[in-house]
Amino acid sequence: MFNRIHLIVLDSVGIGAAPDAEEFGDAGTHTLKHTLNAFPVKLPNLESLGLGCIDTLPGIGCPETTEAFYSKMQEVSRGKDTMTGHWEIAGLNITEPFKVYPDGFPEELLDKIKKATGRGIVGNKPASGTEIIKEYGEEQMKTGDLIVYTSNDPVLQIAANEDVIPLEELYEICEKVREMTKDPEFLVGRVIARPFTGSSKETFTRTENRHDYALEPFGKTVLNALEDNGNDVVAIGKINDIFTGSGVTDSVRTKNNMDGVDKLLDVLDTDFNGLSFLNLVDFDAMFGHRRDPEGYSKALEAFDERLPEIYSKLREDDLLIITADHGNDPTYKGTDHTREYVPLLIKAGRDMNYKQIRQSNTFADLAATIAENFNINYETHGDSLYQELTADEK
Numbered sequence: 250m251f252n253r254i255h256l257i258v259l260d261s262v263g264i265g266a267a268p269d270a271e272e273f274g275d276a277g278t279h280t281l282k283h284t285l286n287a288f289p290v291k292l293p294n295l296e297s298l299g300l301g302c303i304d305t306l307p308g309i310g311c312p313e314t315t316e317a318f319y320s321k322m323q324e325v326s327r328g329k330d331t332m333t334g335h336w337e338i339a340g341l342n343i344t345e346p347f348k349v350y351p352d353g354f355p356e357e358l359l360d361k362i363k364k365a366t367g368r369g370i371v372g373n374k375p376a377s378g379t380e381i382i383k384e385y386g387e388e389q390m391k392t393g394d395l396i397v398y399t400s401n402d403p404v405l406q407i408a409a410n411e412d413v414i415p416l417e418e419l420y421e422i423c424e425k426v427r428e429m430t431k432d433p434e435f436l437v438g439r440v441i442a443r444p445f446t447g448s449s450k451e452t453f454t455r456t457e458n459r460h461d462y463a464l465e466p467f468g469k470t471v472l473n474a475l476e477d478n479g480n481d482v483v484a485i486g487k488i489n490d491i492f493t494g495s496g497v498t499d500s501v502r503t504k505n506n507m508d509g510v511d512k513l514l515d516v517l518d519t520d521f522n523g524l525s526f527l528n529l530v531d532f533d534a535m536f537g538h539r540r541d542p543e544g545y546s547k548a549l550e551a552f553d554e555r556l557p558e559i560y561s562k563l564r565e566d567d568l569l570i571i572t573a574d575h576g577n578d579p580t581y582k583g584t585d586h587t588r589e590y591v592p593l594l595i596k597a598g599r600d601m602n603y604k605q606i607r608q609s610n611t612f613a614d615l616a617a618t619i620a621e622n623f624n625i626n627y628e629t630h631g632d633s634l635y636q637e638l639t640a641d642e643k
């Protein structure tokens with residue numbers, strides 16, 4: 250038994266096309282391999298854990314003995330978005346894909362939004378968030394309209410210049426839109442506030458005041474089971490939003506990847522019994538969707554450099570799990586997520602017989618593992634890896 254499990258999701262760090270990638274239009278994608286090919290960096294700490302043993306990766310070797318259990322996991326849910334990935338990690342199987350809006354949102358919904366907010370709407374199409382503010386930002390400065398857009402993900406995003414629509418108002422608008430889009434007719438997975446600053450299309454920049462409004466998870470997650478059992482569930486970064494606080498006992502906001510690691514280090518210094526759950530979103534939001542392999546590689550390098558600090562705070566009875574929620578190959582066409590395997594690296598605070606472990610057919614194996622570790626009865630389609638990790642403990 251481990252007293253504390255620390256789960257880190259490297260948002261979008263996929264490790265090769267999943268067997269069903271073609272159904273998602275993603276055959277041949279490979280976030281890690283293609284990123285490292287396009288902009289080679291060394292990742293010595295991830296290499297020691299066994300990252301390069303999961304799949305052949307440029308510049309990353311596979312040491313004879315690794316410092317972690319290693320494997321990869323396949324997603325079973327019918328979706329490749331962040332909520333689906335995280336909810337599956339937490340034990341659910343999303344069999345019905347979320348609704349997406351490739352032609353924009355229906356007029357009826359737009360009318361409801363206009364009526365409720367007293368503001369006009371521009372955009373209303375799938376777009377890249379940095380491009381759409383260039384396209385409509387100057388117009389918004391004159392009209393005060395909302396820039397509404399979506400993507401291949403089940404999201405309704407509202408971009409607004411902080412000087413034109415104050416942050417509090419944007420958040421209120423998003424809360425109203427969140428309520429409207431719980432209606433099955435206009436169902437949306439996540440409403441996202443996308444504030445930005447600047448005075449011209451050359452200077453518009455998105456701020457760190459992004460806020461996500463998800464749906465309640467569709468079933469009981471292992472987070473709920475932990476909470477019910479009296480364990481702590483410390484959400485760091487976007488995790489609280491992704492689960493709408495359900496099953497979360499403490500939550501810590503973060504500004505970016507490095508701040509996320511800093512906040513995890515703070516959490517590692519506290520006494521708790523249960524799960525810490527961190528999402529590092531920059532890989533996805535700043536580099537994957539932006540199709541920027543150089544930025545992506547540098548972000549991987551920056552995370553890799555922080556690993557020894559994390560290890561230094563691990564206690565004997567701690568378990569560190571590093572994984573991802575989907576891919577987002579920055580060398581692939583378009584700007585959307587990619588259907589990929591995700592890496593799985595598991596390291597304890599004490600010496601273990603690290604080796605390759607079985608490949609998971611579902612991310613929910615993690616939920617089952619967490620439940621077994623804390624001796625909790627939790628029903629999931631996933632199978633626990635706990636016995637395999639602890640079978641011949643040193």
Ligand SMILES: O=P(O)(O)O[C@H]1O[C@H](CO)[C@@H](O)[C@H]1O
Pocket residue numbers: 331376377378379399400401402403404406441443534538
């Ligand atoms: O292009 P931006 O605004 O970054 O949007 C991206 O961010 C959304 C949420 O992570 C994704 O669905 C994708 O559309």
Ligand SMILES: [Mn+2]
Pocket residue numbers: 260261330331334533574575
């Ligand atoms: Mn994600």
Ligand SMILES: [Mn+2]
Pocket residue numbers: 331533534538586
């Ligand atoms: Mn994304």
